[in-house]
Every structure is written in structure tokens, then in C-alpha cells.
Amino acid sequence: MPGRAPPQRHRLGAPGAERWVEVTAAPRGPGAAPGHVVALRDVTAAARATHEVEQLSQIARRTGDLVVITDTDHRIDWVNPAFEARTGWRLEDVRGHLPESILQSPEADAAEVARIRGALLEGASASGLLLCRTRTDDAFWAEIDAYPLRDSDGRTTGHVTLATDVTARRAQEAKLERLAQEATRARERLEMAVEALPDAFAFFDAEDRLVLCNERYRTFHPRSGYMISPGVQFADFARAVAHSGDVADAVGREEAWLAERLASHREGRPGGEHRMADGSWLRVIERVTADGGRVGMRVDITELKEAERRLADIIHGAQVGTWEWHLASGENRINARWAEIVGYCPDEIDRSGIDLWRALVHPDDLARAEARLARVFAREIDQFEYELRMRHRDGHWVWVLSRGRVARWSPDGKPEVMAGVHMDITALKRAEERLEAILHAAEAGTWETDPARGGMRINDRWAEMLGYTVDELAPLPEHGFRTLMHPDDRARLEAEFGMDLEGRPDRFSVEVRVRHKAGAWVWLLARGRVLARDANGRPVRTAGIHLDITERKRLEQQLVAERDYMSRLMETNVSGITALDGDGRIIYANREAEAILGLSAAAVDRRSYADPRWQITAPDGGPLADAELPFTRAMTEGRVVRDVRFAIAWPDGTRRQLSVNAAPLLAEGLQARVVCAITDITEQVATEAALRSAAERAEAASEAKSRFLANMSHEIRTPLNGVLGMAQVLEEELSEPRHRRMLEVIRESGEMLLGVLNDVLDMSKIEAGKVTLEQVAFVPADLARRIEAMHALRAAEKHLSLEVVAAPGAERARLGDPGRVEQMLHNLVGNAVKFTEAGGVRVTLEGGCGPLRVVVHDTGIGMTDDQLARIFEDFEQADGTVTRRFGGTGLGMSIVRRLVALMGGQITVDSIPGAGTQVRVALPLPLAEGGPRDAVPVPAQPLEGLRALAADDNATNRLILQAMLSALGGAVTMVPDGQAAVEAWAPGRFDLILLDISMPGLDGLGALAAIRLREAEAGVPPAPAVAITANAMAHQVAQYMGAGFAAHVGKPFRREDLARTLLRVLDRAPPAQR
Incomplete structure (x- = not known):
């Protein structure tokens, strides 16, 4: 194949010493000899690194922890499936995002986040605990471990972060922490509770070593307390106690006492009651725990022992019979008084069966008593209580109040032992009979509520008040009386005492209206007391009386009407009325009083009569002592004081003149001590002043008229x-x-x-x-x-x-x-x-x-x-x-x-x-019992031999007086004025003195005074003096009589009138003329 061949890696060497070689082959270039150039490069390190990455990748994919790989910009490059499962985010959703924008919770610790980020920026590793969130904002806790990724040259190529979800672990840790804290608090509470116990407490483990005890446990053993510490063996402690002398019962028999004590301890039996050396009593209570340990209590029963002794004394002194009935055997243990009540000796019937009790109870009472006992055994009622008759040995019936309760129940809820007392209430029954007679005479209805006895029991008078007989009302339920009550009164009582009247005090008195058989409402006064309450404090037995107060209520309503009338009368009274308490504070004032005092009701209330704001003065403006004020006088003198006058100032400064009548209230129990009637006499005082001025003027005019008439009378x-x-x-x-x-x-x-x-x-x-x-x-x-x-x-x-x-x-x-x-x-x-x-x-x-x-x-x-x-x-x-x-x-x-x-x-x-x-x-002249006295003619010369001195400044009057007196047989020496009369007087010379009053110089009054002085100097008795004057006004005649004249003859006068007057003065008048 022309061109460069892709590199290939080959493993060379023996196992354990392998080497990886990368081979690259390429044809030689143009001009070069045909053939290939082969390049070999040792890539062992890189191959191993790649292998490790693959292994880590597999681990990362399969681990349960969250794995996040970020690039050099700290943006997410890869996350593992665990991340996606826990957070809900997929890799394609988060790639390129900063981890904190995806995972960090808003509530995360910002300082912790900054610390981890800072370490990563510096190329260091970092770890910590962060609060994170899911895609749905669910929070979770994660432990973070972040490491930098480096290439072969040591350069940082990114970071890998491992996050372990510790939310459940933290919750568990928190729970464990809470449990630990609760356990600590529980132990502390237990220790505090143990220390708070009023009795001694100790806990011994299964090996009989002391684990825990309270301080009270130590105080019970003052001489052996040094032994009490965690880990001590019970036997060692008990031996120390036996020989310490703390327990009086152990003195002299220490080893025997110790043996008995250890035996009861091993067997988990109660440790009995021990008399201590200081006279106190301890009751030892021990129980075996499930793990074989022992819990012990030491209870101070000194007071209980003393109470038992006192109770025995009380039972003996109260002459109460006691009984204890063991139901399984029928045995009835009684004391001597129980036997004595029915006339037996204790030896004769001690530990006799319950059948003896049944034989002695009156047949009419036995069935009801047995029914009551059945209710106690059925736990319908807590206590047996019944009044029954028992046959005395002598044959008569004795009234007995039997009370008792179940003292012990079996595990299956059956009564085992019942205990109680018998009290001889024969005398009480006789007293009740006498009381019933008294109540009958007092026309009081009696009632008693007792659910155990069948509701409410009433007497004949109770029913009679409502027009019924007892038979007509029987049977009357416990609350049957309430059905007869007026709805308003029933609602009032239920509001005050509760729907069932359970809130009644031990003694209560209420007034209610009850429907009479004829339809009218009868007012009753119900007085009673709670005789017994249940465990919840609700009355279960009550008794009392009813009194018919219908007539009293009628009178009360009449009194209320009269009181309202008097109140209206007081408020509309034209006089101001106030009532003051014992300190002189006003506690009542009617509207007129408020107007007179110039104050509102609020301002008058509780103000003292002596409050400086009244500015009290005497009517003339001068000071007035407190002792002169009506309240003080009424309280001090204890009587009504009238027309006490003084002046006060209104708030606006106006002065008002007041007249006050004050009366003390001597009845006990009244808040008011003095009642005052106040009259504003300001205008009256002004009117009186005007009247006084007018009267003075009138009196002056009358005096002038009198002087004129007197002068006119005299001159005529x-x-x-x-x-x-x-x-x-x-x-x-x-x-x-x-x-x-x-x-x-x-x-x-x-x-x-x-x-x-x-x-x-x-x-x-x-x-x-x-x-x-x-x-x-x-x-x-x-x-x-x-x-x-x-x-x-x-x-x-x-x-x-x-x-x-x-x-x-x-x-x-x-x-x-x-x-x-x-x-x-x-x-x-x-x-x-x-x-x-x-x-x-x-x-x-x-x-x-x-x-x-x-x-x-x-x-x-x-x-x-x-x-x-x-x-x-x-x-x-x-x-x-x-x-x-x-x-x-x-x-x-x-x-x-x-x-x-x-x-x-x-x-x-x-x-x-x-x-x-x-x-x-x-x-309307009344008839006289006797006839009038006949007038007696004046004798021809009644004044024969009288020697008289007469003074008158008028010559005509002297001539007339001379002729009249001479005709009456008297010898008269006439002088022209008063001074001449004084000079003519000599001791023993005259039998009678006649003086004109109005004479120039020395008048008749002056002349008589001078002659009387000379008579006194001479020591001779005063001669009778007669005023012969034309001054005939009544006040003038009275003046002459007061000056010493014996009689008055007004001018003009007849001789007969003159003679009668002179004869009367000389005591020569016949009896008919005197």
C-alpha cells in the first residue's frame, strides 16, 4: 500500500516486564534506494497511562459517587452516570457549564465554596462538605474531593471532582447525636428525679454492686454512710449498717439481723419496717429488675406510724367500731367497740364470719345494704355507706352508720378485702327525730339528695309548700326539684354553679321561685350543705331545708317600691340631701345638693366636708372652727343639730350662704353616719337683711308713734x-x-x-x-x-x-x-x-x-x-x-x-x-264654776288717819288730788316736784307716797329712788308708792312697776278708782277688792 503506514503498537518482552513499542513505516522518498523507513518509539509509559485512563474511566462509569471532569477553564467536560442519576442533569445538558452553576445550592456555605475554588485555581487539591442541589432543586449534602489532571509534562489539563452523597449519613449522624443528647438528658433527669425523691433510692446491679443512689439514701445511714459509693457490695454495706447502731432493731442482735436482711434482699422480698436509733421508722421496699439487679427504696414512715398511733387513739376515743372483711374466707375481723355497740364481748364474736353481721342487721335494711355492697363490688361507687339497724344482745335495735371501701382487689378485678367502721348513731337518730319535730313546728321543708338511696327525699312540709303530698311527688329524681323551678331562676343557678350544679360550695343559700300545684309561683329559701363529693369534687349527697318566703318577698318588693319612691323623693326634693360616712366624706348627694354645692356628681362624690376647696367661713366671712360644722357637731353631740349656718365658695368663686340640719345615724352596719339637709339661704339672708333693715325702720317709726301717743296721751x-x-x-x-x-x-x-x-x-x-x-x-x-x-x-x-x-x-x-x-x-x-x-x-x-x-x-x-x-x-x-x-x-x-x-x-x-x-x-267664753265677786262700795272716809305725801307739777291736779284725798279722810302734804318730795320726806312721817311721773327737774322715778335710798339709810321699811300720772301706756306702767311703785292710777281718774287703788296698796281694801 503506497504511502505512510499508520502507527502500530506492539507489546514486547516477558510478562511482568513488558514494553510497548510504536512502529511507523513509510516508503523512502524519491531518489532514494527502494525500500521503507521503519521508526520504532518506546511508548510504554503512554500505553500504561492510556490503560490506567481506561481503567479509571470504567471505574468512573460504575462508581456510585458523582464524578465531574472539567477542562482548564473549569467548565464541565464529562460527568458519570451516577451524576446524571443523582442530579437529573444529562452530560449534554451540563457540558461547558461551570459546576457551581449546576450543583451549588443558594444556601451553601459561601466561604467553603471560595476555599475550594481558590485551591483549584492554584492547581492544588481540595476537599470539603458542600450543600448541593438537583435539577429539581432538591438539596443534598456531598463530600467533595477535587484533584488537578496533569499531562506527562506536568501541565494542568483539567480537574476531576468526586462528590459522595452523604445526606443519609448526615441524617443518621444527626439522629444519633439527638439520641445521645436525649440519653444524656434522660440520665440527668433520672438522676435529678432520684435526687428529688423524698425517699431514699438505691440501685444495685446483678452482681449486687451499688450503681446509683440519692443523697437521701446516705442521710438515712449517718454512721455507715461512708461506705456508700458506686461499686460497694450490698452485703458489705448491710454488715456496716448492722454494726453501726443506726438501726435500733439490730442492736444486740447484729448478726441475726444481718442474716435476715440479706435473705430478704436475695429473695426480693420487702425489707420490712425498721426502727432507727433516732426514733424514726423506715420502710424498706426492694424489687428485682429484669437483668437481675435490685431497686431499693427507704421510706420514712415516722409520720405514718405516728398517724397510726393517733388514729388508734381517735378510734378508741371516738368509740368507733372497725371491721375488716376477707371476702374469700368470709372472716370479719372486728375491734372491741364493734362488739360493744351490739352488746357483746370481743372474745364472743372476734373473727366471726360475715354471716353474723347479716344475722344482726334488721331484715328491712339488709337487702338495701347488700344492694349497696354490690354496687361497690361492681365499682359503680367507691364507698359503701349505709345507715342500718342492728339487733342488740338485749333485744332492742341500735342504729349504726356503716362505712367502708375495698382495701384490696385481686389481679382479675375482684374484691379481696374490704375495711370500714361502725358508728353508733342511735342518739343522732333520736336527735333527728327531735329536729324533725322542730322543723315541723318551724314549717320548714327538708330535703336530701343521695343517688345511692334513690334520688331526692323530702318531708311532708316540703311537698305541702307546693300544694302536693309526698306521695304525689314520689319518686322525685335527684334533680326533680329543678323541673319545678322558674326558668329564670334555673338559668341563673346553672350559670352560677354549672349545668349539674356541681359548682355549689359546701354551704349554700339560694332564693328561687317554684311552681305551686295551683299554678302560682312560690318563693322558697333553699339552704343546704354538701355532705359528700365524688373523686372529681362533684356533690353526690346534699341536704337542707326549704322555707316559704313568699310573704317576705312581697314585703321586700313593697320595700323596694317604697325605697324607689323615697329615692325619687330624695332626688326631687327641694332641699339638698347628703349622706356622709364616718370620715366625713360625701357618699350620696341628690341633684338639689349638687346644685347648691355648685358641683357635679363626680366632683361631690367622696369629697370631705372639711375639704379646703369649700373655703368655709362664718356667715359674716370670719373663720369658723371645725367643731362648729354640722357634721362634727352631729357626731360629737349624738343628736340632731339645726340651722347651722356658714358660707362656702363655688368653683367659680361665688359665695353662697347655707343652712344645714344634720342628724347622726346611730344604727349599726350603715356606711352613712350623718345625713344633712342643705338649704341655700343666700337670697333668704339678703332678704332677711332687708327685712331687718325694714323692721328697724318700722320699729323706729313705731317707737316714734309710741312716743307721740304717750306724749299726746299725757298732754290730753x-x-x-x-x-x-x-x-x-x-x-x-x-x-x-x-x-x-x-x-x-x-x-x-x-x-x-x-x-x-x-x-x-x-x-x-x-x-x-x-x-x-x-x-x-x-x-x-x-x-x-x-x-x-x-x-x-x-x-x-x-x-x-x-x-x-x-x-x-x-x-x-x-x-x-x-x-x-x-x-x-x-x-x-x-x-x-x-x-x-x-x-x-x-x-x-x-x-x-x-x-x-x-x-x-x-x-x-x-x-x-x-x-x-x-x-x-x-x-x-x-x-x-x-x-x-x-x-x-x-x-x-x-x-x-x-x-x-x-x-x-x-x-x-x-x-x-x-x-x-x-x-x-x-x-267662746267657758262657764265659770263660781259666780263673780260682788263689788263692795267704798266707805265714806276709808283713809281716815292716813298721812300721805303727794307731788305733782300741775297746780290743778294738786288741787283735785288734795280735795279727793281730804274727802277720803286722809291728811295730804302736797309739793310741786320730785325734789320737793324728797326734801319733805322724813322717817316715819308718811304712810303713803303719791308721785306724778313727768315733772321738771327730778321726775317721779328719780324721786322714788332717792326716797328709797334715804329709807334704807334710816333703816325704816319703805312706804308704799303709787304713780299718779297721765302716762298710761302699757309699757310705761310696766316700767313704773319695775321701778318700785306698788300701783298706778292713770289720769283722769275718779275718786272711787283712786280710793280702791290706795286701799289695795295699803291692804285696807275689803277682801272682795283685793
Whole structure:
């Protein structure tokens, strides 16, 4: 074949020393001798390298690790099938890509990636652990080993990277790590739990070496605790304990105790109970483990032993019988008290069978008790409890409360041992019977719920409250009562205590409405207590009473209505009402109080009465002590305080004047201690100030009027006394009828003037409220006859008839003021005569047992309705023409009306113009038991031998007084003023002193004071003094009496009036005039 032959490789040499030669042959070139040129080249190294590459290629294709070959630019040149299978990428998909763009997870450790890349760039090998990803972004962990590929010259031609998927291995390692940690924590928890045990704990392995114990285990053996350490043999430790003296039971018998202890330990039996040297008790509990080891507990049962001792004492002291029934054998172990309850000795029935108990139980109770036991054995209930009767040895029945529970169950769930107590409740049953009688008397219904006894048991009264009998309601389920309850009350109780009322406290009291048989709702007060609860705390047995409180509820509703009414009343009260607690804080204020205090309800609430913000002052603005405030006074004095006045400031600065009444609340249990009624008297105070000012002005005007009237009275009475007095003196001197008629005119004119003056003064006294009515016996008919005599002459002069008719009742004496009654009659008759021109006047007096009735009828001019409306007004007559025609002050009828009112009577006037007038007066004057005293005439000279000193600055009055006293038989020394009277006085010279009051210089009051001083100096008794004065006002007379005068004689006066007064003063008057 022309041309160059392709190179061929041939293996030369013996096995194990082969060499590879590459042969190349080519014809010689033109011009050269024919033939071939053969070239031989030793390619052993290259052949071996190629062989190795082929072997590595086969390994790479078949290995389970991921293989990636990259070129010098670190781009993928080849990947093995394992790579494709694990990542999901095919070779043609990844060739030319950087490995990290295909494999690297975004969550890979960037520092680790940079480290590996840096080593490869430097031509070094690198390894590490990277988080990679598949084509579907599933993450996996890979251990990376990267190596550079080099040619025969040592140049880097690429890199090969091996990636081993270690995801499963890492998960397993993590799991193992978690398990190791959990094991460590479990051991730590176990050790902590062992240490936390209140009892001693120890674990010995199968070779009886100590593995683990807690500190409590060491403290139980203070003298042999040094032996306790891991690895110690139990026998060595037990021997140390036996000889240490820690166990009191081992002292003196150490080896025997040790042998017993080792035997129970080897056999895995409980180690029993050991009394320690310090007096405590230990219970040893040991169990063999599955691997042959021993777990031991040392339990301190000192308290249990003490409790057992106390329990034995309690059982003995409580006289409780105990029993222990072994069901398999029927044996019933009892104590002495059990036997004693039924009248036997313990030796007679000790360890007797359960049949004895059955024989002693009352037949009526046995079946139910057996049924209850069956429920305990069926585990329907935890405890047997039943009240039953047992026959005493003496033949009577004893009530016994039997309680018990299964103390031990067999592995297959059958009861083996049952234990309990018997209590003699005969006395309790008797007490219950007595209680039932009491409850019956108290009309209380009783109830008891006990599922074990068949629901709810009630008494007759319980059923009767609802209109039923017990038989009608029986059988009543445990919650049957709730079906009768008002829906609202049932919902309320279920909301408070739960659907089954399991949330009831041990003692409870509720008020509910229950449907009566007749359909009405009955209010019941249910009071009860929980007698027993189950393991979950739910009540299983309750008992209590029902009381019918329907009437009480009705009263409560009435009280609520009244309270609401009072609340509305308080809120609408025009007075401010506040309530304060014991510290003086306001706890209630009505709306009016808030308005008075100028504060809102929130601002008033809890504010103290003494809060500085009130700015409390006295009404005049001065300081006010706390002790003067109404709250303090009410609390301190314990009584109601009234009209305590002070001022406060509103928030805006306005000052308000308040009046407060405060009352303490003394009832216990009230938050409020003082109630205050507050009145804003700001405007009232201002009004009172204005009224005081007006009153002061009025009083000043009244005082001025009184002074004027007093002066007028004095100035008129003084000359009038001369007129009337001299007329009386002359009357005795004149005998000519003509002269006496002239004197009569003078006297009537004077008396008329005196009547006008008296009317004015009477009106003044009535207005001032200074008229005092007498209460003396008098005969109304006598007054009428005097009035008739007084007005007969005037009526005759006018040719009028004057008739006074006194009915028989008017002759009976009455109690009253005869002077004022005569004054009324005088005014009424005087008016009738005055205003009648023709006809006559008729006066009628009636009495009997009723009021005194006076009727004055005339045929005078009469009055219109308008005139009648003004008849009782002061200074008023029918009209001005009447005044001009008839004269008068116009005060007569006004005085009559006011005197009638003072006596509690009534007055009415009927009149017809031109026909006349009729006045009716009714006076409620009571009848007098005795008659009036008869007037005694004054003797001719009653003052015979009297020595009198008289002073008057008016010569006329001196002349009249001289003449009257001389006519009465007295000797008179007259002086013109008070100073002369003092100078004329000498001890023992005068029996009587008569003094005018208003005299120039030393007046009558001053003169009497000076004479009394001289009498005292001389040591002589004071002579009686009489004020003879024209000052006749009531307050003036009172002043004279207070100054020492014994009596007062007002000017003008008659001689008879003077005589009676002087005789009374001198105690010479007859008894009837004193």
C-alpha cells in the first residue's frame, strides 16, 4: 500500500516486564534506494497511562459517587452516570457549564465554596462538605474531593471532582447525636428525679454492686454512710449498717439481723419496717429488675406510724367500731367497740364470719345494704355507706352508720378485702327525730339528695309548700326539684354553679321561685350543705331545708317600691340631701345638693366636708372652727343639730350662704353616719337683711308713734284730769239742778274726749300685740245692764227705744275679760245709737252651754256692700259724710273685730241701706264654776288717819288730788316736784307716797329712788308708792312697776278708782277688792 503506514503498537518482552513499542513505516522518498523507513518509539509509559485512563474511566462509569471532569477553564467536560442519576442533569445538558452553576445550592456555605475554588485555581487539591442541589432543586449534602489532571509534562489539563452523597449519613449522624443528647438528658433527669425523691433510692446491679443512689439514701445511714459509693457490695454495706447502731432493731442482735436482711434482699422480698436509733421508722421496699439487679427504696414512715398511733387513739376515743372483711374466707375481723355497740364481748364474736353481721342487721335494711355492697363490688361507687339497724344482745335495735371501701382487689378485678367502721348513731337518730319535730313546728321543708338511696327525699312540709303530698311527688329524681323551678331562676343557678350544679360550695343559700300545684309561683329559701363529693369534687349527697318566703318577698318588693319612691323623693326634693360616712366624706348627694354645692356628681362624690376647696367661713366671712360644722357637731353631740349656718365658695368663686340640719345615724352596719339637709339661704339672708333693715325702720317709726301717743296721751290726760276731776268735786258742792245739768255736760264732754283717747291707745296696744286678756268670772247680763244705763240718756234724747234682753243663759257666770267685753258692747251699742235717727236699738244676749252670743239690731241708716267691706278698717266709717254728720274716730268696729279675734270668737254684720244694721258676735267664753265677786262700795272716809305725801307739777291736779284725798279722810302734804318730795320726806312721817311721773327737774322715778335710798339709810321699811300720772301706756306702767311703785292710777281718774287703788296698796281694801 503506497504511502505512510499508520502507527502500530506492539507489546514486547516477558510478562511482568513488558514494553510497548510504536512502529511507523513509510516508503523512502524519491531518489532514494527502494525500500521503507521503519521508526520504532518506546511508548510504554503512554500505553500504561492510556490503560490506567481506561481503567479509571470504567471505574468512573460504575462508581456510585458523582464524578465531574472539567477542562482548564473549569467548565464541565464529562460527568458519570451516577451524576446524571443523582442530579437529573444529562452530560449534554451540563457540558461547558461551570459546576457551581449546576450543583451549588443558594444556601451553601459561601466561604467553603471560595476555599475550594481558590485551591483549584492554584492547581492544588481540595476537599470539603458542600450543600448541593438537583435539577429539581432538591438539596443534598456531598463530600467533595477535587484533584488537578496533569499531562506527562506536568501541565494542568483539567480537574476531576468526586462528590459522595452523604445526606443519609448526615441524617443518621444527626439522629444519633439527638439520641445521645436525649440519653444524656434522660440520665440527668433520672438522676435529678432520684435526687428529688423524698425517699431514699438505691440501685444495685446483678452482681449486687451499688450503681446509683440519692443523697437521701446516705442521710438515712449517718454512721455507715461512708461506705456508700458506686461499686460497694450490698452485703458489705448491710454488715456496716448492722454494726453501726443506726438501726435500733439490730442492736444486740447484729448478726441475726444481718442474716435476715440479706435473705430478704436475695429473695426480693420487702425489707420490712425498721426502727432507727433516732426514733424514726423506715420502710424498706426492694424489687428485682429484669437483668437481675435490685431497686431499693427507704421510706420514712415516722409520720405514718405516728398517724397510726393517733388514729388508734381517735378510734378508741371516738368509740368507733372497725371491721375488716376477707371476702374469700368470709372472716370479719372486728375491734372491741364493734362488739360493744351490739352488746357483746370481743372474745364472743372476734373473727366471726360475715354471716353474723347479716344475722344482726334488721331484715328491712339488709337487702338495701347488700344492694349497696354490690354496687361497690361492681365499682359503680367507691364507698359503701349505709345507715342500718342492728339487733342488740338485749333485744332492742341500735342504729349504726356503716362505712367502708375495698382495701384490696385481686389481679382479675375482684374484691379481696374490704375495711370500714361502725358508728353508733342511735342518739343522732333520736336527735333527728327531735329536729324533725322542730322543723315541723318551724314549717320548714327538708330535703336530701343521695343517688345511692334513690334520688331526692323530702318531708311532708316540703311537698305541702307546693300544694302536693309526698306521695304525689314520689319518686322525685335527684334533680326533680329543678323541673319545678322558674326558668329564670334555673338559668341563673346553672350559670352560677354549672349545668349539674356541681359548682355549689359546701354551704349554700339560694332564693328561687317554684311552681305551686295551683299554678302560682312560690318563693322558697333553699339552704343546704354538701355532705359528700365524688373523686372529681362533684356533690353526690346534699341536704337542707326549704322555707316559704313568699310573704317576705312581697314585703321586700313593697320595700323596694317604697325605697324607689323615697329615692325619687330624695332626688326631687327641694332641699339638698347628703349622706356622709364616718370620715366625713360625701357618699350620696341628690341633684338639689349638687346644685347648691355648685358641683357635679363626680366632683361631690367622696369629697370631705372639711375639704379646703369649700373655703368655709362664718356667715359674716370670719373663720369658723371645725367643731362648729354640722357634721362634727352631729357626731360629737349624738343628736340632731339645726340651722347651722356658714358660707362656702363655688368653683367659680361665688359665695353662697347655707343652712344645714344634720342628724347622726346611730344604727349599726350603715356606711352613712350623718345625713344633712342643705338649704341655700343666700337670697333668704339678703332678704332677711332687708327685712331687718325694714323692721328697724318700722320699729323706729313705731317707737316714734309710741312716743307721740304717750306724749299726746299725757298732754290730753293732764288737762282732762282737771276737767273731769274738778267736775266730780263740784258735783258734791252744787245742788241746783240747772247747775248740775251744766256740770253733766262738762263731764260727758270730757268722758267723750277720754273715750276717743282710749280708742286710739287701745288700737295702738292691739297693733303692738300688747293686749293681755283677763280670765275672771263675770255675769254677761250685768254688763248689758250697765251698757243700757250708760246709753239710755243718749237714746232718750234722740227719742229712740233701747231694749236690752238677757236670755236665762246670760245670767250664768263666765270666765273672760269683763272690761274688754264691756268695751265691745259699749262700742256696738254706741254705734247703733249714734247711727239711728228713728226707731230703736235692741240688744240680745244668749248663752246656755255654748258660746256667749250677742246680737245688736238697730233701725238706723244701714250700709251698702262697699261700706260693709270697709267697716272693720282702721279710721273708717261708711263714708266721709257720715264722719262729718255723726263724728267719731272710726276705730270702734276695728277694735271690736280685733278683740273678738283675740278671744277666739266670730263677728258678722248684715246691713240694708235705710233699713238698719244687725251685728252678731259669738265669744267662746267657758262657764265659770263660781259666780263673780260682788263689788263692795267704798266707805265714806276709808283713809281716815292716813298721812300721805303727794307731788305733782300741775297746780290743778294738786288741787283735785288734795280735795279727793281730804274727802277720803286722809291728811295730804302736797309739793310741786320730785325734789320737793324728797326734801319733805322724813322717817316715819308718811304712810303713803303719791308721785306724778313727768315733772321738771327730778321726775317721779328719780324721786322714788332717792326716797328709797334715804329709807334704807334710816333703816325704816319703805312706804308704799303709787304713780299718779297721765302716762298710761302699757309699757310705761310696766316700767313704773319695775321701778318700785306698788300701783298706778292713770289720769283722769275718779275718786272711787283712786280710793280702791290706795286701799289695795295699803291692804285696807275689803277682801272682795283685793
